[in-house]
Amino acid sequence: MAGFQSLPGFRDFYPEDFSRRQHIFSVWRQAASAFGFQEYDAPVLEPLELYQAKSGDEIEAQLFSFKDKGGREVSLRPEMTPSVCRMVGAKAGALKRPIKWFSVAEYYRYERAQKGRLRAFHQLNADIFGEPSPEAEIELIALLIQCLAGFGLTRDDFLIRLSDRDLWFFYLEALGFNEAQARALLVAIDRHEKMGDDAFKGYAEGHGALPAGSKDKILAFLKIKSLDQLEAALATFKSGKLAARLADWRKVLAGVSAMGLADFIAVDLAVVRGLAYYTGFVFEAYDRRGDLRALAGGGRYNDLVKKLGGPDLPAVGFAMGDVTTGLLLAQRGLTPNFISAPDIYAILGGKVERLVALADIHALRAAGFRVEYPFKDLAFGKQFKAAAESGAKLALIYGSEELTKGVVKIRDMAGRAQREVPRDQVVALVRDLLSGH
Secondary structure (H helix, E strand, O other), X not given: OOOOOOOOOOOOOOHXXXXXXXXXXXXXXXXXXXXXXXXXXXXXXXXXXXXXXXXXXXXXXXXXXXXXXXXXXXXXXXXXXXXXXXXXXXXXXXXXXXXXEEEEEEEXXXXXXXXXXXXXXXXXXXXXXXXXXXXHHHHHHHHHHHHHHOOOOOOOOEEEEEXXXXXXXXXXXXXXXXXXXXXXXXXXXXXXXXXXXXXXXXHHHHHOOXXXXXXXXXXXXXXXXXXXXXXXXXXXXXXXXXXXXXXXXXHHHHHHHHOOOHHHEEEXXXXXXXXXXXXXXXXXXXXXXXXXXXXXXXXXXXXXHHHOOOOOOOXXXXXXXXXXXXXXXXXXXXXXXXXXXXXXXEEEOOHHHHHXXXXXXXXXXXXXXOEEOOOOOOOHHHHHHHHHHHOOOEEEEEOHHHHHHOEEEEEEOOOOOEEEEEHHHHHHHHHHHHHOO
């Protein structure tokens, strides 16, 4: 009979793999904590209609959804945004603003497993609620950069591409498009990077031909790569909305630059992110040197909390996945080698010595030290070999001679120096010795 295997798109985390995953989580948590974000969690199972309310019925094909035993339509969470909006909305009146929250959690999407994308994965989510100004974008973009730089990645490794859905809407409005036409065009603009000019064919067929000259203006707008170019492109328009957005652009770029992060960010209006709930600035972290493309993405979504039944609350956030992050670190040679070594290895004599040693071993463990010892009775030579192979910093030797004298012999496994110490001083001396390692 063949052995069982994990389901397609799901992963086993053996200890070494788990250590790598925990390293990613640790860097994320350290960065979010330094920025003053508070960690939260939410149920892994939510009502199906929560995701339908956010994304429409078409989302259901990507979900692990089913009827529970109470007849409720439920789904494993495919993302955190609906849940955190629900949670913030429920207690918005009692939460001090700005609300800065983050989570590291597992998600599930029923889609074809491929490089960088699995059916079960973990993400960092970071969101700011209750702050309408671009200060929230500055904070989140800086956090996103730190969440990658914390691994040792540099400006040569990744880039934050900044765009603005509001800017696009106001620009298309200035060109003479109504809102429905503008929304259809944003879909084409989102596809342009992959499809080129063919992305606009569907619009022409489905909604009538583009007005004369507008396609060239849209393509020219797509090519803008700096604030100077953006200001020059909008100089001829007499639009208060465009002028206000330019002011916000200046503020975001000035704030990021003041933090010393200007080299990590680029103006790139080709990024509009296909999710329709975004309402302003959008941004993505991109792999500069490889084929991983989007490493993280996010943006402003001022209407979603209200849409999901909460108050009218501005919001902006981003998500970053562990699968792509792990691939990137492996490609760059930045995955640490995790050595799982004890602090102390106990060398035991006979049965009597073992019983005496067990009391000290437990006391050392209770004090926070990692201690290992052989389960079987072994010759001293084999035990010393095992202690060396374990990578332990110290060896505690419990022989019959030591037991008679009421002492324990402590050996430094690196320098080989050793000393005797009364048993009641073992924990204190070990603490002193290991504090210098």
